[in-house]
Amino acid sequence: MKKITEICCIGAGYVGGPTMSVIANQCPEINVTVVDINQQRIDDWNNTNLENLPIYEPGLKEIVAKNRNKNLFFSTEVDKAIDKAQMIFISVNTPTKTYGKGKGQAADLKYIELCARTIAEVAKDDKIVVEKSTLPVRTAQAIKSILDNTGKGVHFEILSNPEFLAEGTAIDDLINADRVLIGGNDSPTGQEAKDALSQVYENWIPKEKILQTNVWSSELSKLVANAFLAQRVSSINAISALCEKTDANVQEVSKAIGFDSRIGPKFLQASVGFGGSCFQKDILNLVYIARSYGLAEVADYWEQVIIMNDYQKRRFAENIVNTLYNTVSGKKIAMYGWAFKKDTNDTRESAAIYVADALLEEKAEIVVYDPKVSEDQIYADLDYLGSRSSSLTRELLKVVDDPIKATEQAHAVAIMTEWDEFKTFDWVKIFENMLKPAFLFDGRRLLETQKMEDIGFKYYKIGQS
Numbered sequence: 001m002k003k004i005t006e007i008c009c010i011g012a013g014y015v016g017g018p019t020m021s022v023i024a025n026q027c028p029e030i031n032v033t034v035v036d037i038n039q040q041r042i043d044d045w046n047n048t049n050l051e052n053l054p055i056y057e058p059g060l061k062e063i064v065a066k067n068r069n070k071n072l073f074f075s076t077e078v079d080k081a082i083d084k085a086q087m088i089f090i091s092v093n094t095p096t097k098t099y100g101k102g103k104g105q106a107a108d109l110k111y112i113e114l115c116a117r118t119i120a121e122v123a124k125d126d127k128i129v130v131e132k133s134t135l136p137v138r139t140a141q142a143i144k145s146i147l148d149n150t151g152k153g154v155h156f157e158i159l160s161n162p163e164f165l166a167e168g169t170a171i172d173d174l175i176n177a178d179r180v181l182i183g184g185n186d187s188p189t190g191q192e193a194k195d196a197l198s199q200v201y202e203n204w205i206p207k208e209k210i211l212q213t214n215v216w217s218s219e220l221s222k223l224v225a226n227a228f229l230a231q232r233v234s235s236i237n238a239i240s241a242l243c244e245k246t247d248a249n250v251q252e253v254s255k256a257i258g259f260d261s262r263i264g265p266k267f268l269q270a271s272v273g274f275g276g277s278c279f280q281k282d283i284l285n286l287v288y289i290a291r292s293y294g295l296a297e298v299a300d301y302w303e304q305v306i307i308m309n310d311y312q313k314r315r316f317a318e319n320i321v322n323t324l325y326n327t328v329s330g331k332k333i334a335m336y337g338w339a340f341k342k343d344t345n346d347t348r349e350s351a352a353i354y355v356a357d358a359l360l361e362e363k364a365e366i367v368v369y370d371p372k373v374s375e376d377q378i379y380a381d382l383d384y385l386g387s388r389s390s391s392l393t394r395e396l397l398k399v400v401d402d403p404i405k406a407t408e409q410a411h412a413v414a415i416m417t418e419w420d421e422f423k424t425f426d427w428v429k430i431f432e433n434m435l436k437p438a439f440l441f442d443g444r445r446l447l448e449t450q451k452m453e454d455i456g457f458k459y460y461k462i463g464q465s
Ligand SMILES: NC(=O)c1ccc[n+]([C@@H]2O[C@H](COP(=O)([O-])OP(=O)(O)OC[C@H]3O[C@@H](n4cnc5c(N)ncnc54)[C@H](O)[C@@H]3O)[C@@H](O)[C@H]2O)c1
Pocket: 010, 011, 012, 013, 014, 015, 016, 035, 036, 037, 038, 041, 078, 091, 092, 093, 094, 111, 114, 115, 132, 133, 134, 135, 163, 164, 165, 166, 167, 277, 278
């Protein structure tokens, strides 16, 4: 088997960028070129000021600084990189379809297909093509059929190698991965390709953590892993609503059930609802696939995870309105956090977007502070929903970089993201800034109840009466 020394990755996003940076870091003898059609993104990856990388991830800038322009390259020269590579990762976006058949549920594979067509056009010698993007079961077959019909006699081997990193902990997840999954054919060339990819990972991942399966199991496992994780969050969030009606405390319930080794303690943190680019998209895709095979009960079962998540976001916004005497019209509400979780600048499907939208619908005046998300991104997220004119959104919602000043004359503060710095804020000063009664809605269970009540806040913590 030929050793892999040239890798190309199509897509320099939240997965392509960090994943390839780590491969370059762990495999000095492999040249890694990450390509993208988005010139701005590539310019940002090449920016000499590492604070301006397009993605914020703890530990990322150090790895980029160490390897960039040595064996890690960012470029828009897609064809050149494909031509040179022995192994091509496809790491482009696969959003939920917004049109046509499967609208609102199926994954949109147009970017994947375009990549396959480009590879088919450019490749002059045999290539291993690796699906890194999250794809519906049996996508590899579609890619193979595009690649095999070029008439150039080039042999393509398709592998599925889904990524399991979570944003905010991407570098650690990549370096200390729980497992690496490689799906491929059992034919001799398929086995050779699986082993070639396995050897890349073996540079730092223990061999027993590298699993080989058939392509379909690998593609499906990615959707199922996300569905199980999101299901845990929806399960505990469902219980948080019950806790708020009783004297139970969701944190105590999480701890009590998490001590059962069969359940385990992770992913039982009640919240304002899960966000991120993956959970909702991948579950909707699973639901779509199940329904398309006539498995209505299976589809309904998993769809409930999304329904519960929508309920949790809505419930949080409604509680703010109800508590503020059934109207927030003209009332100033400071929102702390816009990212879908801490330690990332990613806002895709963030609960904050939907809560803000619901409050704007009630004519609230919102002031947002997030340490890593830009004003442009916040407005773009709301404009994308299309609930109102962008001028009205800009009139009602302001983005600030002084979190304490944001609370002057505010009726309420809502914590949307669990950024660590929020815990260190001067909450006495914030209380003094605000109108009284001063309401504090904690969607992340970040602060201590007794401390906040002692300061004088009317404090509402998700999952606690
Ligand atoms: N974000 C995550 O945490 C995460 C984790 C695991 C898996 N995934 C999956 O990985 C895939 C990528 O996700 P992401 O978050 O990195 O997306 P992203 O939107 O951040 O990045 C995708 C990039 O691909 C580029 N692109 C699209 N079409 C292209 C083409 N034809 N040629 C070159 N570049 C092209 C886009 O310009 C964009 O920069 C998705 O399938 C996603 O489900 C994401």
